[in-house]
Amino acid sequence: MSTVSPPAATAVVSAEHLTKRFHQGDSVVEAIKDVSLKIEDGEFVALMGASGSGKSTFLHVMAGLTRPDEGTLTIADTDLSRLSDSRLTHFRRRKIGLVFQAFNLIPTLTAEENITLPLLTDGRSEQIEDRLEPLLDRLGLMARRHHRPDALSGGEQQRVAIARSLITQPALILADEPTGSLDSVNGQNICRLLRELSEEQRRTIVVVTHEPSVAVWASRIVVMKDGRILTEFRASDFQDAQSLAIHYQNVIKSAIPA
Numbered sequence: 001m002s003t004v005s006p007p008a009a010t011a012v013v014s015a016e017h018l019t020k021r022f023h024q025g026d027s028v029v030e031a032i033k034d035v036s037l038k039i040e041d042g043e044f045v046a047l048m049g050a051s052g053s054g055k056s057t058f059l060h061v062m063a064g065l066t067r068p069d070e071g072t073l074t075i076a077d078t079d080l081s082r083l084s085d086s087r088l089t090h091f092r093r094r095k096i097g098l099v100f101q102a103f104n105l106i107p108t109l110t111a112e113e114n115i116t117l118p119l120l121t122d123g124r125s126e127q128i129e130d131r132l133e134p135l136l137d138r139l140g141l142m143a144r145r146h147h148r149p150d151a152l153s154g155g156e157q158q159r160v161a162i163a164r165s166l167i168t169q170p171a172l173i174l175a176d177e178p179t180g181s182l183d184s185v186n187g188q189n190i191c192r193l194l195r196e197l198s199e200e201q202r203r204t205i206v207v208v209t210h211e212p213s214v215a216v217w218a219s220r221i222v223v224m225k226d227g228r229i230l231t232e233f234r235a236s237d238f239q240d241a242q243s244l245a246i247h248y249q250n251v252i253k254s255a256i257p258a
């Protein structure tokens with residue numbers, strides 16, 4: 001009898017030895033140093049760490065918004081270092097969905113127009129018909145589709161931003177402090193939505209956060225300190241956000257300074 005081995009998990013993100021330096025006058029800041037990380041298809045990863053630990057820089061490198069000085073980054077089988085600036089922009093539009101703390105919606109456009117904009121700017125308007133209504137429905141935005149951002153609550157605006165990130169069906173969704181502008185109830189609802197998207201649709205999601213109450217929704221938590229990956233653990237090892245917060249604080253405190 002022949003045996004069939006399960007398919008190997010595919011890495012959507014493969015970062016190897018990434019370093020990014022910023023020059024300010026005569027001084028140089030190494031924002032990330034020798035960072036290596038693999039993220040598999042369908043994983044929901046929280047990137048934690050104190051202010052200045054390099055989380056946003058790493059996220060921006062993964063987004064192709066910032067080029068690393070050293071190391072290689074492969075996203076969805078594409079080595080980003082091999083892409084020219086214009087191809088990198090094209091790649092980002094197609095393969096990466098971005099969600100920000102400040103929502104970054106266009107105030108003069110309705111919810112629906114904001115959501116469909118990435119397809120329009122990429123010359124793919126024919127895909128709107130099939131994709132828009134299921135997304136509005138899934139994200140609970142059907143009744144708000146014709147409203148402009150100033151007529152939407154913060155939670156609704158962030159759901160519009162998430163819908164906008166999903167409409168291109170990207171390989172990877174990157175969110176920088178997505179609950180940072182929301183109250184705790186709306187913040188938790190956004191976390192639940194991201195978790196459901198990863199579980200139901202195998203979306204690969206990376207969220208940068210300071211908050212254990214956000215990180216606890218992820219499947220894997222990666223902790224950064226002084227530009228390096230310090231450690232990682234699984235949220236399922238903790239009963240609740242409070243026990244995760246205690247472990248996180250202990251890990252940060254006991255780390256030997258770089």
Ligand SMILES: Nc1ncnc2c1ncn2[C@@H]1O[C@H](COP(=O)(O)OP(=O)(O)OP(=O)(O)O)[C@@H](O)[C@H]1O
Binds near residue numbers: 022050054
């Ligand atoms: N454009 C830049 N120019 C100069 N230095 C920068 C730049 N961007 C980031 N840095 C520096 O790189 C380091 C890492 O910054 P980064 O924003 O990635 O950290 P972070 O963990 O996301 O912080 P926070 O949680 O406060 O957003 C910091 O010392 C920061 O001052």
